Amino acid sequence: MSPRTPRRVRRPGPKPARPALRDVLALGAVGLRARRARAALSALGIAIGIATMVAVIGVSHSSTSDLMARLDRLGTNLLTVEAGEERDGTPVKLPKSAVAMVERIGPVQQATATGHVDARIRRSDLVPEERAPGVTAQAARTDLLAALNAEMARGTWLNSANERLPVTVLGSVAARRLGVTAPGEKIRMGDEYVVVVGILAPVELVPTLDRVALVGFPAARTYFGFDGHPTMIFERSPDATVEDVRAVLARTVSPGAEHGVKVSRPSDALAAKAATDEGLTALMLGLGAVALLVGAVGVANTMIVSVLERRREIGLRRALGATRNAIRIQFLTESLLLSAVGGAAGAAIGSAATLGFARFQGWT
Template sequence: MTRNHDLRPARLSPRDVLRVGAVGLRARRARVVLSALGIAIGIATMVAVVGLSESSRADLMSRLDRLGTNLLTAEAAEDARGGGTIKLPKNAVAMVERIGPVRHATDTAEVDARIRRSDVVPEERTAGVTAQAARTDLLSTLGGRVARGTWLTRAGERLPTAVLGTVAADRLGITRPGETIMMNDTRVAVVGILEPVELVPTLDRVVMVGFPAATRYFGFDGRPTTIFERSSDASVEDVRAVLARTVSPGNETGVRVSRPSDALAARAAADKGLTTLMLGLGAVALLVGGVGVANTMVISVLERRQEIGLRRSLGATRNAIRLQFLTESLLLSALGGVVGALLGAAATYSFARVQGWTAVVPPWSLAGGLAATLLIGVVAGLYPAIRAARLHPTVALNAT
């Protein structure tokens, strides 16, 4: 007596599914590479944009930490009551230093002097730079650095010597300390050239001399134009509230108080907005890549109808056919995603190294990019997989 057994379709193991899906890709390598390239470009763009943005922002934040966010400036502004720009008192720095939380204060002042490269240059042809008087403690207060030469010294601030900002040196054609320039009719020796001053970039276009030298040689009246003050981080806003009326009692509206680090923070915010725009462009590239994958899979179904019919006639179920083509789509998208993530990370590290930044590639950007490729693989392969599964074995075998 024979026993009847229920016939059940065989099920493919995950390993078999991957192997069958990979076979379909290996058979059409050129098409697979071109389709995966679209995905790779989209993912590489997104990873690189995020990485470069984060690297730039990290570098900017590290510079802010180094320079400090506790620097305030008080500048002479237009008098609200009329009469032009107000005059700050000569003892303004001493007045500011009386504010409790203030750790240090210094100042600069505009000097009326025409700057020329040499005495053979006509007086009306200035170099487009201005002159300012500065204290010996200015550089340490601003966190600036000397690129070549030295800063003003106690002895040098009384002599006709000057330190140039980086832009001023370039415009005057000064490449090293020891050269001379003309300030009005006075020959002045250049003792130093500064690196760019990040917190106060206006100093890059300035020729700086000492306060005593400015008074002796250029008729300077000793009144400062800008006060620089550093206090503890916790008390910055409290000092900011009283700084104007301390510098100019009775006419605080004529003093403009600002925090230079706010400009760098605003730049970081602008970078974030640009990053959002570039991510949108990356998403468009990724969408185009997804359309390419879908197109490849649809054509693959049309070309492989006889293969589908043969597998169906040998017992493959519709689910098996559907799973095969969906796996091919996922593998194709994953290939593009992995290549794109690697390219994006490589581009980030290369560009960051050229710029002197610390390269930052957020793990979430890599994980998000790969997740996006898998999602696109499912969406792009779903319709071709369903279409392949619906083919009748007889119709598929008779296809030419």
């Protein structure tokens, strides 16, 4: 019997050491520092995409927050009734008691009105009538300011002491067109000179009032032949009852001719603006995503080129015992560092842009 051949026992070789996280980061940073221009351009692509998305979202949210704050301040419970025309083209005249009729609707909290005054507005007699500055005259009740939550920029509003006198309150645009900068100045209204006692701040819910000169109802009748029929009525009621009041307003102020009046909710225009801003934000986010994708492709291209250019380095590291996984981690770390630098820079730029633009606009 032949002697048994001794079996060879394979001893496991030494396992390759895993590099520490600090070493991996340092090695990845060395690769980026060696090709600074290429790394900077790749990071710039990421930064542009991130900055665009951050700025778009930030500016959009700031704008929406400001708009919602304005809506809360101004209220969404204001309804307006405007006299129009019948189907045959006949002008509709709201009754003189239209405000009292609206006030009899149960949920109504406030009701007021303005009326058209047939008088040309000029700065003085030296201005020809055909070169009037595009300012109209309207009669207003003394409770109009409170009903609209409007504010005075300068001077005082119409009150029981001056509503019978030849005085006027100008809208913000009207004052600018007439060149009136302070109360106490006179303007020509029809054949009469009237004294400006106040200038309104912009009326956000009813911007048409920015371009008018307002006089009291009694003064309009006395000096300008106003017939006392309102052309626009403003009403406020609790939010929960706005739609119910809206359904009966036209029949209340113009019985039998409700088709000739227009009932609207001014705050709907601001809400529509918010919806438009959201659509624009979605579009800009899409553009930001495209920029981000381009930046990502740039990083991938940079790393592919880097691998091809550094084959000798990779071969040397493999000869010294580096595993494939170690090589893979090295280049993955470089790409992650590149993306992190670009992302941080983009977030900082986008945040700074949002902050600066919001402060410039006076937004949240």
